Amino acid sequence: MSAPTTTAPAxxxxxxxxxxxxxxxxxxxxxxxxxxLLLLPAAIIMIPLVxxxxxxxxxxxxxxxxxxxxxxxxxxSFVGLGNYQKILGDGQFWSVLTQTxxxxxxxxxxxxxxxxxxxxxxxxxxxxSRLVLTTAAMAAWAAPAMTGSTVWSFxxxxxxxxxxxxxxxxxxxxxxxxxxxxxxxxxxxxxxAVVVWHSFPFxxxxxxxxxxxxxxxxLEAAALDGAGTWATFRRITAPMLRPILTIVxxxxxxxDFKVFTQIYVMTEGGGIAGQNLVLNVYAYQKAxxxxxxxxxxxxxxxxxxxxxIPTVLYIRSLRRTGNEx
Amino acid sequence: MRIVRRAAAATxxxxxxxxAAACSPGTALPAGDxxxxxxxxxxxxxxxxxxxxxxxxxVVSKAVAEFQASHQGVTVSVSYIDTDASARAAKxxxxxxxxxxxxxxxxxxxxxxxxYVAAGGLAEIGAxxxxxxxxxxxxxxxAKTAVLDGKTYGLPWxxxxxxxxxxxxxxxxxxxxxxxxxxxxxxxxxxxxxAHPDTFGIAVxxxxxxxxxxxxxxxxxxxxAKEGTTYKPTINSxxxxxxxxxxxxxxxxxxxPVQQCADLTGGKTVDLFAAGKSAMAILPxxxxxxxxxxxxxGKYGVVPLPGEKPGSIAPAFAGGNNLGVMKAAKHRxxxxxxxxxxxSPAYQEQMYDAMGNLPTLKPVxxxxxxxxxxxxxxxxxxxxxxxxxxxxxxxxxxxxxAVIPTMLQQIVTGKADVAKASGDAAxxxxxxxxxx
Numbered sequence: 060m061s062a063p064t065t066t067a068p069a070x071x072x073x074x075x076x077x078x079x080x081x082x083x084x085x086x087x088x089x090x091x092x093x094x095x096l097l098l099l100p101a102a103i104i105m106i107p108l109v110x111x112x113x114x115x116x117x118x119x120x121x122x123x124x125x126x127x128x129x130x131x132x133x134x135x136s137f138v139g140l141g142n143y144q145k146i147l148g149d150g151q152f153w154s155v156l157t158q159t160x161x162x163x164x165x166x167x168x169x170x171x172x173x174x175x176x177x178x179x180x181x182x183x184x185x186x187x188s189r190l191v192l193t194t195a196a197m198a199a200w201a202a203p204a205m206t207g208s209t210v211w212s213f214x215x216x217x218x219x220x221x222x223x224x225x226x227x228x229x230x231x232x233x234x235x236x237x238x239x240x241x242x243x244x245x246x247x248x249x250x251x252a253v254v255v256w257h258s259f260p261f262x263x264x265x266x267x268x269x270x271x272x273x274x275x276x277x278l279e280a281a282a283l284d285g286a287g288t289w290a291t292f293r294r295i296t297a298p299m300l301r302p303i304l305t306i307v308x309x310x311x312x313x314x315d316f317k318v319f320t321q322i323y324v325m326t327e328g329g330g331i332a333g334q335n336l337v338l339n340v341y342a343y344q345k346a347x348x349x350x351x352x353x354x355x356x357x358x359x360x361x362x363x364x365x366x367x368i369p370t371v372l373y374i375r376s377l378r379r380t381g382n383e384x
Numbered sequence: 385m386r387i388v389r390r391a392a393a394a395t396x397x398x399x400x401x402x403x404a405a406a407c408s409p410g411t412a413l414p415a416g417d418x419x420x421x422x423x424x425x426x427x428x429x430x431x432x433x434x435x436x437x438x439x440x441x442x443v444v445s446k447a448v449a450e451f452q453a454s455h456q457g458v459t460v461s462v463s464y465i466d467t468d469a470s471a472r473a474a475k476x477x478x479x480x481x482x483x484x485x486x487x488x489x490x491x492x493x494x495x496x497x498x499x500y501v502a503a504g505g506l507a508e509i510g511a512x513x514x515x516x517x518x519x520x521x522x523x524x525x526x527a528k529t530a531v532l533d534g535k536t537y538g539l540p541w542x543x544x545x546x547x548x549x550x551x552x553x554x555x556x557x558x559x560x561x562x563x564x565x566x567x568x569x570x571x572x573x574x575x576x577x578x579a580h581p582d583t584f585g586i587a588v589x590x591x592x593x594x595x596x597x598x599x600x601x602x603x604x605x606x607x608x609a610k611e612g613t614t615y616k617p618t619i620n621s622x623x624x625x626x627x628x629x630x631x632x633x634x635x636x637x638x639x640x641p642v643q644q645c646a647d648l649t650g651g652k653t654v655d656l657f658a659a660g661k662s663a664m665a666i667l668p669x670x671x672x673x674x675x676x677x678x679x680x681x682g683k684y685g686v687v688p689l690p691g692e693k694p695g696s697i698a699p700a701f702a703g704g705n706n707l708g709v710m711k712a713a714k715h716r717x718x719x720x721x722x723x724x725x726x727x728s729p730a731y732q733e734q735m736y737d738a739m740g741n742l743p744t745l746k747p748v749x750x751x752x753x754x755x756x757x758x759x760x761x762x763x764x765x766x767x768x769x770x771x772x773x774x775x776x777x778x779x780x781x782x783x784x785x786a787v788i789p790t791m792l793q794q795i796v797t798g799k800a801d802v803a804k805a806s807g808d809a810a811x812x813x814x815x816x817x818x819x820x
Contacts, residue, residue, distance in 0.1 A: 127777070130480035131504030217644065238643045241797075328786070331590065331646050332793035348470060349784035349816075350477065350503075 113363070119356035126350035142357035151333070152341070152358075159337040162247060163315040169255045170311050171304075174262025179292060181267045193264075200260035204320035211253045212325050215239045243334040246326050250335065253321045258314060262307050269303040270296055302376065309373040313366055319343070338362055419483075419507070420714045424457035427718050428487035430479075432472070432705065433464035436673050439738035447731055451722055458718060463487070473784070480505040483712030488719040491541065494529040494704050495773050499780030501532055507709045510536035512720045518728060521745040529772055530706050538706030539723045542732070542741035544668040545700040545770060546594060547761045548689045551680060554580065554663045562687040565694040566602075566630055569664070570639075576663045577638035585639045587662035588631065589648030590793040591786070594701045595666045596631040601771045602691040602698035603627030607788070608774045608813055615774050615817045617810035619791070625802050628795065630692070635796040642796050657684075668703065669762045670740045686758065688765045702770035704744070742766075778817035787812045 120142055127133040146152050177196070181189050199207075214221050217238045226234035240246045273296060281291050297304070319339040322329065329336040329344055336344070338358070346355025434440060441464070448460040465475050476496075479486040480503045492500060500506050513519055513536060522540060530538035548569075550562055554576050563569040573585020588595055600606065605624025608615040618624055635642050640662070648656075650667075657665035658678035666689055667675070675684065688697040707723040709716060725731065732743040736752045742762060743749045753759045773779050782788070791809040794800040800808070 126477060126480065126499070126503040129503070130477075130483075131502055133502075133504075236644065238647075241643045241646060327647060331797055332790045332799060333786075334799075344785060348473070349781040350499075351781070 116356050116359050116363075119353050120360045122353045124351075124353040124356075126352075129350070129352065138353070142354050143361070145354060146357050146361065151336075155336045155338055155341045159316060162251065162318070162337055163312060165247075166251050166254045166258075166315040166318070167308060167311040169251065170258050170262055170315070171308065173255055174259040174307075175266055177259065177263045178266035178270060179288075179296075181263070182270050196260035196263055199256050200258075202257070204257060205324060207257055208253055208321045208324035211249065211256075215249055240326055240335075241331065243330065246330050246335050250318075250321050250325050253325065254315060254318055257321075258311065262311065265303060265307055266300060269300045273299050302379065305376040306373065309369050309376065312369045313373075316366060316369075317362075419712055419716060421716045422714055423718065425715060426459045426461050427489065427715050427722060429460060429462045429489045429719075429722065430465050430475075430487045431462055431491045432467045434467060434670075434739065436739065437464060440735070443731065443734045443738045444726070446734070447722075447725055451725055455718065455721075458715075460722060469783075476500065476505065477503070479710065479712075483710075486710045486712040488710060488713040488715045489723055490708050490710060491705050492538070492708055494538070494540070494702075494706050495779060495783065497530065497537060497706065497708075498532055498775055498777040500708070501537055502777040502780075505711055506537040507711045507713060507716065508535045508537060509539070509709050509720055512717075513539060513724075516724050518724070518745055521729075521747050523744055523746050523749070523766075525766075525770060526702060526704065526744050529702060529704070529775070530708075532775055538708040539727050540744040541705050541707050541723075541727050542735060542739075543702060543704035543744055543766075544670050544742060545702065545762050545765050546598070546666050546668045546689065547686050547700070547765050548664060549657055549667050549671075549675065549684055549686050550664045551576075551660075551683055552685045553683045554583070562685060563664075563690050564687075565690050565696070566599075566692045568694075569690060570633070573634070573663065574638045580663075583660075584641065584644070584656065584662040585664065586634055587648070587653035587656040587665040588634045588640045588645060589650060589653050590635070590646040590796055591648060591789040592650040592653060592666075592792075593783075593788045594703060595650055595653065596628070596788065596792055597701055597771070597773075598666070598689055598698035599631040600624050600627035602696070603630065606771075607782070608778075608817070610774070615776055615778060615813075617813035617817075619788075619813060620803070620806035620810040625806055628791070628806055629802050632792060632795040632802070646793055646796050669742055669759065672740050672758065686761045688761050688768065697765055697768040699769055699771045700765045702766075702772050704742075774817075776817065778813070781816040782813055785812065785816070787816070 121137060121139060122128075122135045123138045123141070124135050128135045177192065181192060184192070213219075215223075217223070217236055217240075220239075222239075223234045223237055226237075239249055277295060277299075278291065281295050286294065317339055318337055322335055322337050322340050323343070326335040329340050333341075333344075339362070342355055342358035342362070346352065346358060431440070431444065441462075444462055448462060451460055452458055465472055473496075476490070476492070479490075480500075486505075497506070510531075516539075523543075526540045526543055530536055530540055548563070550572075555562065555572065558572070558575045558579060560568075560572050560575065563572050569586070576583060577585045597607070600619075603623045603626040605621055605627045606618045609618045619628075634640060635645055640648075653662075653665050654667055654671045654674055656662045657667065658671075658675045658680065660679045675681070689700065690696065691698040707726060709719045709723065713719050726735075727744070729743075729745055729748045732745055732748045733752060735741050736743055736748075742759070743752060749763065753763045773783075787809050791805045794805040794808075795802055799805075
């Protein structure tokens with residue numbers, strides 16, 4: 060989120076001349092040129108890289124556009140909202156959407172729980188332990204989604220996986236050749252674990268920085284008043300971290316809503332009979348794998364619109380914390 | 385703020401106008417515009433990278449050397465592309481979208497043909513092949529798989545059909561002969577699994593479309609039937625449903641446990657049989673080298689997959705690969721000539737020796753069948769009549785959207801019964817054929 064704007068938000072002057080909010084007044088007339096110029100560098104980058112692809116996406120979504128149109132010289136035709144009708148009329152879309160929201164919610168909650176716990180832990184342990192923990196977390200963060208998913212698939216492999224072998228060796232014979240990806244929920248659980256594993260370090264590091272920024276006097280005062288770890292977290296740390304937490308939550312929501320790699324790799328394209336499909340994988344399977352680019356673009360636009368909601372919330376909460384955009 | 389907003393609006397507006405004026409969605413120029421017929425230079429060839437590819441490369445490099453010797457100033461550059469369905473589809477789409485980077489000659493699965501033709505990727509080579517001296521020897525049923533709307537887009541290079549591999553040691557121990565009917569096959573799974581609880585009666589997979597289709601065809605069903613110019617789904621006809629039921633009934637305690645087999649592809653069933661984990665499997669002739677490399681080497685036999693009627697053979701899918709000249713080819717004549725060399729009797733025979741791929745030329749087929757008894761069940765299967773998927777670009781979509789695997793998986797996992805799952809599949813098949 061680096062798009063620079065000029066000033067903190069300022070409401071238009073009300074008729075009575077009073078200003079609402081805390082922002083400064085609109086700049087005087089003579090100073091109106093510079094803001095536009097300042098916008099230019101960002102515009103040069105954002106327009107070709109963001110605006111133009113989104114425009115193309117929107118355009119494709121109202122066309123009948125397949126491989127025959129892309130390379131076969133077949134003329135395309137305008138289908139209006141036909142692609143959208145097709146998607147929204149597909150019962151599977153709605154069940155996949157519900158599933159995606161549920162899965163994203165699970166991942167967000169789990170990521171936050173793990174990240175927050177470890178962030179608090181980081182403030183408690185000695186230097187060596189902190190170094191080890193941070194390095195381990197960074198390694199998980201740095202692992203490409205593809206690699207991480209593949210390694211986890213090996214661990215949970217039906218016949219040769221370490222997990223099944225270990226469980227059997229401690230006497231749980233039910234796990235002999237147990238297929239973790241047969242059941243919808245165990246599949247989601249494992250894929251969710253991998254998503255969390257990939258994304259908790261960000262939460263941990265951000266929250267750790269936030270906790271470190273809390274003045275020690277406040278924490279000392281709490282300790283003097285007899286607050287334990289949990290009470291301190293609940294009454295001091297958490298409220299003071301709220302702005303950061305909000306941002307972390309919203310970012311996680313956006314990321315976890317768009318999960319693709321982990322599902323695609325670990326459940327081999329969406330699981331048995333498509334039971335583990337999420338929206339992104341559904342778009343790929345439904346549209347791009349079969350070269351129905353117009354249909355795929357329509358799903359892309361729908362996802363974009365859904366994600367605008369958390370993004371707006373994100374921008375609003377950024378402003379509330381006093382961070383300029 | 386107001387100014388910022390106004391500026392942003394202006395920029396967006398400007399960008400929109402610019403973009404609208406400049407570009408419609410990325411469309412490649414018709415590939416034919418880029419085509420040429422250079423007689424010298426580098427001939428780019430894409431072939432499939434298959435299991436045990438070193439043997440294939442050895443044969444192909446001999447052909448390359450021969451071709452380069454007889455064509456002054458020509459270099460043949462062969463790349464081996466990933467055979468995995470989605471990887472090769474992405475690779476081929478890339479070649480269609482960017483004719484400048486497209487090869488001259490490609491190997492492709494015969495079911496991919498209608499999609500590639502619709503994408504404007506393949507050149508029509510019927511007239512060129514008419515002059516080919518070996519054309520008359522092509523098996524007509526196989527030659528038909530390279531023809532669409534009366535035009536020929538490929539040269540059938542090899543075929544693969546599936547038959548029933550079975551463990552001779554386990555069958556002998558159980559006092560059984562090779563099954564000659566579906567009922568005997570089921571009985572064998574039960575008897576062998578009862579004696580060896582760790583062994584699956586038969587390796588089948590929820591994603592193994594071409595393992596399932598013979599049962600559908602044997603029951604008199606099909607995926608779709610041609611009506612006029614388009615196809616109507618028949619996957620939910622009562623005959624098809626009977627066949628689907630016979631295949632999905634093989635998933636279970638004594639056949640292939642659902643937990644283990646619901647998500648298997650055809651390739652994974654090869655692994656199961658080769659590892660000695662199953663007593664039977666429906667595998668192509670080309671799986672022989674993989675099976676021989678494992679612990680069941682010398683302990684298995686092959687018979688045609690039995691149909692329901694005792695002694696009958698379930699129609700097999702006529703799988704195979706064609707050689708096709710790209711529409712954007714820069715060396716059209718050379719590409720055709722190299723394809724004809726690869727498909728010539730001498731190289732078809734060598735390809736059989738190297739890879740176990742069945743020749744498409746009848747005399748060569750007879751020759752290799754005579755010297756190798758292993759082939760008999762496969763040639764018998766071909767002789768009994770093979771079947772094919774709908775030759776229509778709708779098939780590309782049905783395949784990409786995993787319509788048949790989803791149907792099978794819904795049934796074997798109990799999420800839907802045969803009638804419901806095949807009805808859903810029929811709906812999707814209808815929309816795939818309508819989408820073209």
